Amino acid sequence: MKPNNIITLTVFLTALKQLDEPLPENIQTQLNDISKGLITDPDSIGNLDTxxxxxxxLDKIYQIEFARIEENSSECNRGGSPLPLPTEQTAELTNAVFNVFSNNNSVAAAKIAVKPNLLQRVWDFINGRIENE
Structure with a gap:
């Protein structure tokens, strides 16, 4: 999975977990469609920004989380692109994204399927607090 997609997915899942209400039907349908593409291509994440x-x-939380990671990662990577995430976390993140996006209520699914320790490990890696294995 591309490093920028890992960041986008992590931020998106973090934002979804913080919502209190289910997504509108049109947005949920878009996530369901993305989940179908993930089966054949883990980098097929659509345009989650849009x-x-x-x-x-969702956008309010998403922008806050994105700003937080950009601030932290710019201090750690100064001009370099993010390093690839270790394979174990990449597979775990891909599975979590598929489970959340394919569900009929992605907000509820994110609260259940996305383990805090996974997001923390991904955040720590992105922010340079752990090394690539």
Whole structure:
């Protein structure tokens, strides 16, 4: 999985977990469609930025989380692109994304399927607090 997609997915899942209400039907349908593409191509994540922007409660959290990671990663990577995530976390993240996006209620699914320790490990790696194995 491409490093930028890992960041986008991590931020998106983090934002989904923080919502209190299910997504509108049109947004949920878009996530369901993305999940179908993930089966054959883990980098087929669609345009999650546009999806987030189309729903203000999600976009607000998404932008806050993205700003947080950009601030932290710029301090760690100064001009370099993110390193690839270790294979174990990449597979775990891909499975979590598929389970969340393919569900009829991605907000509820994110609260259940996305383990805090996975997101923390991904955040720590992105922010340079753990090394690539």
């Amino acid at each position: 999806i987030a922007e189309s729903y203000p409660p």
